[in-house]
Amino acid sequence: MNAPARSFRVLPGFRLTLGYTLAYLSLIVLVPLAAVFLKTFTLTFDQFWAVVTAPRVVASYKLSFGMSLLAAAINAVFGLMLAWALVRYRFPGKKLIDALVDLPFALPTAVAGIALTALYAKNGWIGQLLEPLGIQVAFKPLGVLVALVFIGLPFVVRTVQPILEDLDTELEEAAASLGAVRWQIFRHVILPVLLPALLTGFALAFARAVGEYGSVIFIAGNIPMVSEITPLMIITKLEQYDYTGATAIAVVMLMFSFTLLLVINGLQAWTAKRTGRNR
Amino acid sequence: MSIRVSNIDKRFGDFVALDKVTLDFPTGELVALLGPSGCGKTTLLRIIAGLESADAGRVLLDGEDASGTHVRERQVGFVFQHYALFRHMTVFDNVAFGMRMKPRAQRPSEKQIRAKVHELLNLVQLDWLADRFPAQLSGGQRQRIALARALAVEPRVLLLDEPFGALDAKVRKELRRWLRKLHDELHITSIFVTHDQEEALEVADRVVLMNRGRVEQVGAPEEVYRRPATPFVYGFLGSVNLFHGRVDGEAVRVGEDVLPPDVLTHEAGTFDHGAEVVAFARPHELDIVVDAGATAGVAARVSRILAFGVTARVELDGVNGTNGQHFEVELTRDQVAALGLAEGQAVRLVPSRLKVFERETAGAGAGAAA
């Protein structure tokens, strides 16, 4: 008598859309990515290890990771400053600057690469100013840093900016009424709220920088052991038809990216918790 | 159309939203589902509409099992709590939506649609707003448009989820009267969900009181207010004073004091001698006795006198056996003046009417008592 009612969903299309999502995701992303891992299994562990720890490859890790970290750190500082200025101050040209912050997203990386190279070459606008100081940027590791700073900036600005905008002025007024000076308010009231977003922006910029290729290769000079980035090592192996070698390095990079993805997800959960923003 | 729900169960994870709910909604009545938030009233309404499916049990519309019928085919009018007006459509297009979505064969002509929309907008007295967008309307206007939109498909029943919940107090009162009037004109079987007891008692033909996924009491507003069937209902409908005591023969003993048997509304012999009970009295069902020699009733001390309305409210603290408890008594201002009450004064509270419940069952209600 008490037959269970048929369970149904009121809105239609669940099976269709989810099925399509999973099929398309598998076809375009998951299966091809799995190919990388399966390809690696054609190597013994010793062979794999030999490829990924070859001195030239290790030098590329050091460059890629080191410069990416440094670039992300620079972006964290200046990105925060820029976001702060955009949210808190009125000044001429602000809207234009706000729109242009996303330029590194919109500008094809190859274009950014040749533009930066032209700027920082010995006869370039910036290069000729640095030359007398004995600083060379183009075709040196420093060039890699410049390119990575360029592409990473919007990540920090755009993660911090909405949190800054949401900040309740009452918090600061409360702190001021309790006798805190401006710096203390920033240090103890504002920064703790911003910190998760700032770290997220930092991690996003870092992740992007490690994998970046287009904007870097023009300015880096690509000198073995000195200014070769890891993605370039994959290309180099591919050009030599060394598919397994390229794949082995790709696996190292993927493992790193996935770990970073988890960290970023964790950071975002933290941001959500800190600021009450729901995901 | 009549609605019957029988043995409806619904869980969300571990949370029991509805527990074997069986109810009848006779044709043409306006019924209120009343209860605190989380009591399952909205879930029940959504199950009747077909927006949610029950884990077990059946929904019968006009005697026919509708459990397998999709919400599209149930011909119910549903007014959402936040109206769910289509924000990119004008008021006119919102109201016309249901008719325009009908299969081509059943769809009225655009001319008929226009006539019908204007008829409905006239009914809700908002014809002049036809070209506005929802964002340009006040809350009360949105509510009435949502109602017109629901009526456009000529529903067999009208279901309203917290219809006045998002409105401010003044508009709410107006709309309440208006909805009652509208129902008297249309006589369409209607159910509305509310957590506001005043709203339910004022508007509905019948009130269903729900708590924790169960039905506590069903009845006419007068009946549920006068004769609450459970401690929960007692506490939910209006303020109440509680006396925790023990049955002593015919009387109830509270601490050292005794509540006289003649005011108790339970039948003699309902409770065993010595049973733990809770007695309920409304603020106007208590009298204050200032005579120092009196022995009837419960001892208390006046803590505050609030005499700014037509009636005065006296707040008291319990003493002796009722230490730490608070009481509230409603008197006319003349009575207060006649008694010559002062804050801090020791008095006795003598109930004119008391409803007694056993301690365990009262536990649930006491928590919700306002």
Next chain:
Amino acid sequence: MDGETYREEPLMSGAVAMQWSGAGDSAARFETKAATREAPLVKWLIIGLSLSFFAVFLLMPLVAVLVEALRKGWETYLTALLDPDALSAVKLTLIAAVIAVPLNLVFGVAAAWAIAKFEFRGKHFLITLIDLPFSVSPVIAGLIYVLVFGAQGWLGPWLYEHDIRIIFAVPGIVLATVFVTFPFVARELIPLMEAQGKEEEEAAVVLGANGWQTFWHVTLPNIKWGLMYGVILTNARAMGEFGAVSVVSGHIRGETNTLPLHVEILYNEYQFAAAFAVASLLAMLALVTLGLKTWVEHRAAAAHNENQDGTS
């Protein structure tokens, strides 16, 4: 009073959150209150430092592209753009975008519908998987298709037998483009549709609308700005992608060169003026993208504010 207050786009992993704020200037809120403003010196120091940084790292490269492009005059500029190889690169770039954008648009809408309107297990994991292409280096994005479709790949021998070319041909370029632009529309729509809830859709269904009618008449008008935003970003990335396409292209002039690859070839051949001329085309595309993006943000914010009016 509307129950659900609109949230600016929540942060998700991968690329960066866009925001609908555009319209009003929030700065006044901070600058007019004694407790929330800095001394003028500090304020101008922060503005000065951050704007200098902005000018050096973002503005100068943009200006450099335009200046370098015209260094040898208009004639050289136009010659470079009207070169047959350049034109065929334009064509291929357009083809890749014209295929990738609709594919990812349909996917994005389907994914957002499933994720935002229904509850199911593994939802968050699915969102993470959708974001995956953003965390993969573009070079690896190209590599994976070489491993599947290349001469030595899984399907390589079979494709060779049937004379189908994917790698070093147009299909490979399209695939790589689809991969790198995969999440844009979905990530734009998911939070938007989640924030809008499903009450309006339910209302439509109660009123008798079927699934398609509900989507077309109720859901789509509500998400159109977010959808457009996603399409603009997808398109910009599709036309500008370099690394992934570079791996699968084979750099065959006139056949498998997209615009960014054409820039590279010219540059490596020391035809700097021509390289920058073609690059300026892409820079212009970037500026148009930013302009459109700002406009859409503005419209979305306006539409949002309109919907907030009269609530109280």
